[in-house]
Amino acid sequence: MSEPLHFVEIRHAQKSFGAVEVLKDISLNVERGQIVGIIGSSGSGKSTLLRAINDLDPLTGGEIWLDGVQVNKALPHRQYEKHINAMRQQVGMVFQHFNLFPHMTARENVTMAPKLLKGLSQSDADKLAEEQLDKVGMLERIDYYPSQLSGGQKQRVAIARALAMKPKMMLFDEATSALDPELVEEVNLVMKKLAEEHMTMIIVTHEMDFAASVCDRVLFMDKGIVVEEGPPEILFKNPSKERTREFLRKHIEGAK
Amino acid sequence: MGLDFTIIPKYMDIILLGVAWTIGITVSAALLSFIGGILFAVIALYAPWIIRQPFRLVEGVFMGTPLLLQLFLIYFGLVQIGIDLPAFVAGIIGLGLHFAVYNSELIQTAILAVDKGQMEAARTLGLSRSQALRKVVIPQAIRDVIPPIGNNMIALLKDSALVSVIGVSELTLSAQRVIGKTYRPFEFYILAAALYYIINLGMEWVQRRIERRISVSR
Numbered sequence A: 001m002s003e004p005l006h007f008v009e010i011r012h013a014q015k016s017f018g019a020v021e022v023l024k025d026i027s028l029n030v031e032r033g034q035i036v037g038i039i040g041s042s043g044s045g046k047s048t049l050l051r052a053i054n055d056l057d058p059l060t061g062g063e064i065w066l067d068g069v070q071v072n073k074a075l076p077h078r079q080y081e082k083h084i085n086a087m088r089q090q091v092g093m094v095f096q097h098f099n100l101f102p103h104m105t106a107r108e109n110v111t112m113a114p115k116l117l118k119g120l121s122q123s124d125a126d127k128l129a130e131e132q133l134d135k136v137g138m139l140e141r142i143d144y145y146p147s148q149l150s151g152g153q154k155q156r157v158a159i160a161r162a163l164a165m166k167p168k169m170m171l172f173d174e175a176t177s178a179l180d181p182e183l184v185e186e187v188n189l190v191m192k193k194l195a196e197e198h199m200t201m202i203i204v205t206h207e208m209d210f211a212a213s214v215c216d217r218v219l220f221m222d223k224g225i226v227v228e229e230g231p232p233e234i235l236f237k238n239p240s241k242e243r244t245r246e247f248l249r250k251h252i253e254g255a256k
Numbered sequence B: 001m002g003l004d005f006t007i008i009p010k011y012m013d014i015i016l017l018g019v020a021w022t023i024g025i026t027v028s029a030a031l032l033s034f035i036g037g038i039l040f041a042v043i044a045l046y047a048p049w050i051i052r053q054p055f056r057l058v059e060g061v062f063m064g065t066p067l068l069l070q071l072f073l074i075y076f077g078l079v080q081i082g083i084d085l086p087a088f089v090a091g092i093i094g095l096g097l098h099f100a101v102y103n104s105e106l107i108q109t110a111i112l113a114v115d116k117g118q119m120e121a122a123r124t125l126g127l128s129r130s131q132a133l134r135k136v137v138i139p140q141a142i143r144d145v146i147p148p149i150g151n152n153m154i155a156l157l158k159d160s161a162l163v164s165v166i167g168v169s170e171l172t173l174s175a176q177r178v179i180g181k182t183y184r185p186f187e188f189y190i191l192a193a194a195l196y197y198i199i200n201l202g203m204e205w206v207q208r209r210i211e212r213r214i215s216v217s218r
């Protein structure tokens, strides 16, 4: 196949779990520094697509390219493991349920991977932890365990943990859906800050207002396909497909 | 003749030496069973099939046969193939391996019970599967399994009396020896029981401290 022209290229992504086809020929390009939102009803394949980008749910067909390198290229098992570990270091991921390591403090959560994978010394690692936790406003909780933090604080530490690997892009899978409403804003603010720094991001979200305010482009997915995509002001205000309109109508009513 | 506990102090040095051996053997075997338990759990879960299957069979045999027999086998049996272990070493190995198998069962279950998101989060950071197991999954499994392992260790303390039959002068055998001289089984068996119970309380105290320390990391 041809060399990629875009920072991220998803080419004809196809994914089946057994007989169930969850992604049906999805193609998507993302430029460096772009922020792409993905919306869609439950079960439409948003998480599966996001998780395919760093091969957590490997595709059953199609290609994923990141910065000129194919993520899911065919390699013998051992080489593939090495390759995929190197690729994953370049992609930060933030989960709905944080998945912080409960047996580590915020500092240890942030520094574990850089120390292990990049051989950072303890003092460099400490500096890194301070820098990243400061960025998400969690410096004063640096030696707290996750069990001692609120949901919003946990998610901010999880973002710092991902950022500490200095990723080329960030993936967010409903980063605020598990939070109490009053804690959503503090996480959104961190994501907005990343947007201002031109971090490349793909954000799966149920929050239409947030998507509208930070995304350059929004995709609406339904039943494993991208039904419609465009800049938020068009997709949200003036969608061309009936399915999109229906989803937005339901969703915005549902939110009220 | 009636009961006479005033005879105890005269033989206390022998008994206390027995206590020291019991504690030494229990602690050594406990450490062996803990480290062995982790190792066995990893083998039982993740080794290639060709190793895993025979290994599980051996584990089954260890759990399904008397510890006493295993001790005889290690102490008397191994001599025949040229491995002549001191009795206390044979005792530590026998107790340690036997309880490692029990600990391994607990640790396996705990590893499988660690939230899948933990492995995923570690893998997305770029850790290999074995790095993720070592840094993220296994530490949490061990943390979760401290209380039941503590119970196993108390069983280990009690079973350490079995090594008296291969001639290790731990608490039970020391009591027997003193009884051989004094013909006062009641006094000295009661004393030995009381001492086991005190060691037991000490172990529970240590366990509670460990549990309190790790409670924040959940």
Ligand SMILES: Nc1ncnc2c1ncn2[C@@H]1O[C@H](COP(=O)(O)OP(=O)(O)OP(=O)(O)O)[C@@H](O)[C@H]1O
Binding pocket: A017, A020, A022, A040, A041, A042, A043, A044, A045, A046, A047, A048, A049
């Ligand atoms: N590991 C799996 N095995 C089998 N089916 C799966 C698996 N993961 C996801 N699916 C199925 O794939 C479909 C898409 O799931 P996915 O999680 O991608 O949806 P989603 O758009 O993220 O939904 P939500 O908004 O609820 O998070 C669903 O029907 C789901 O049941």
Ligand SMILES: [Mg+2]
Binding pocket: A046, A047, A048, A173, A174
């Ligand atoms: Mg999802």
